[in-house]
Amino acid sequence: MPDTEMNTPPDPPPGRRSAFEWSLAALRPADADVARPSFMFKAGQESRNKVVRFWRCVAGGLVVVLATGGVATFGIVQNSEQRVMAVRAEIQARPVPGVAPAVPTTPAVEPPPDTAAPSSVSVQIVTRPTPPADVTPAGEIAAALERRRNILVGGLGLIPDAPPELPKAAPTYPGVFAAPRVEKKPLPPVEPESEDRPPN
Amino acid sequence: MTADELSRLIDRHAGALVLYARQWTDAPEDVVQTALLKLVRLGRPPENPVPWLYTVVRNAARDAQRSERRRTKYETRRAEHTPEWFDPDSATGLDAETASEALAELPVEVREIVIAHLWGGLTFEQIAATVGGSASTAYRRYVAGITTLRASLGVSCPTLK
Numbered sequence: 001m002p003d004t005e006m007n008t009p010p011d012p013p014p015g016r017r018s019a020f021e022w023s024l025a026a027l028r029p030a031d032a033d034v035a036r037p038s039f040m041f042k043a044g045q046e047s048r049n050k051v052v053r054f055w056r057c058v059a060g061g062l063v064v065v066l067a068t069g070g071v072a073t074f075g076i077v078q079n080s081e082q083r084v085m086a087v088r089a090e091i092q093a094r095p096v097p098g099v100a101p102a103v104p105t106t107p108a109v110e111p112p113p114d115t116a117a118p119s120s121v122s123v124q125i126v127t128r129p130t131p132p133a134d135v136t137p138a139g140e141i142a143a144a145l146e147r148r149r150n151i152l153v154g155g156l157g158l159i160p161d162a163p164p165e166l167p168k169a170a171p172t173y174p175g176v177f178a179a180p181r182v183e184k185k186p187l188p189p190v191e192p193e194s195e196d197r198p199p200n
Numbered sequence: 201m202t203a204d205e206l207s208r209l210i211d212r213h214a215g216a217l218v219l220y221a222r223q224w225t226d227a228p229e230d231v232v233q234t235a236l237l238k239l240v241r242l243g244r245p246p247e248n249p250v251p252w253l254y255t256v257v258r259n260a261a262r263d264a265q266r267s268e269r270r271r272t273k274y275e276t277r278r279a280e281h282t283p284e285w286f287d288p289d290s291a292t293g294l295d296a297e298t299a300s301e302a303l304a305e306l307p308v309e310v311r312e313i314v315i316a317h318l319w320g321g322l323t324f325e326q327i328a329a330t331v332g333g334s335a336s337t338a339y340r341r342y343v344a345g346i347t348t349l350r351a352s353l354g355v356s357c358p359t360l361k
Contacts, residue, residue, distance in 0.1 A: 020349075020350055024294065025319065027296055027299055029215035029219040029287070032214035032218040032229060033229045034210060034214055034218075040207075043206055043240045046241050
């Protein structure tokens with residue numbers, strides 16, 4: 001068993017000291033050669049340094065926070081500036097024989113010159129407008145003119161029949177498909193070719 | 201810690217702390233001043249600063265003793281003369297110089313306990329926490345030290361209760 005449990009005595013109170021112990025305790029230790037003024041000055045310096053260190057830490061933390069915030073703000077502002085670079089591409093309409101190309105009615109807007117490197121690029125394609133007459137092929141026009149001339153000469157019987165009428169759509173209501181149902185016709189069975197069949 | 205508290209601490213305990221540090225080093229005042237400055241530097245002072253000071257002084261004095269240069273110097277000085285440990289004008293029936301010599305003959309592990317208890321006012325629990333070991337060991341060493349001192353100083357009639 002450890003002696004701390006068995007033999008730990010209570011501290012003898014001062015009144016129970018022997019006379020010899022009292023005599024010993026009455027001996028005053030020699031004066032400590034502590035230069036009181038200089039020591040107190042050093043202690044004051046230490047105490048002041050402690051306060052200064054605290055405020056230095058606070059100021060340093062604030063500087064770090066402000067610097068981080070400034071850098072973050074600068075980065076956000078830099079990223080928000082969107083620069084647009086316009087690329088001008090002209091698509092010339094194919095010239096149609098017999099039809100003079102039209103002159104564009106509205107001039108293309110020239111983007112301002114940008115010398116800085118763009119952070120994002122948007123492409124603007126400027127197309128010169130072409131007259132609608134160019135869209136119709138010349139062969140169709142010629143066929144329509146021919147058909148009109150024939151009707152005027154030969155009579156109304158030459159008018160082509162109207163296209164077959166489409167089946168009327170059934171009335172629809174929510175939940176029913178409008179398209180008519182298409183019945184699939186079964187495919188005829190394919191007869192396997194037999195080798196015994198005589199060739200035709 | 202305020203300046204008044206520090207002054208009170210110096211008035212009451214600096215002498216005993218110097219006597220305690222003298223067991224190991226020949227520059228006990230420096231050790232005690234360093235310990236007091238450490239106490240001032242602490243952001244949160246200990247609840248009971250006196251045992252804390254004894255622990256710091258003990259460690260610092262032992263570190264100083266380990267220094268070869270200081271130890272040589274200390275031994276040389278010690279051979280020349282024993283410094284006064286006690287005020288010779290103390291109002292006691294014991295001679296200060298004789299008591300110092302008797303105390304110096306004690307083994308250091310006994311002497312430090314006697315000094316810490318008699319002049320430092322530390323309890324045996326506090327001494328045990330400072331020097332290591334148990335309170336009962338500290339008490340046994342203290343009793344042995346007192347017995348040895350009594351024999352050295354020629355004081356009879358042991359009445360330790």
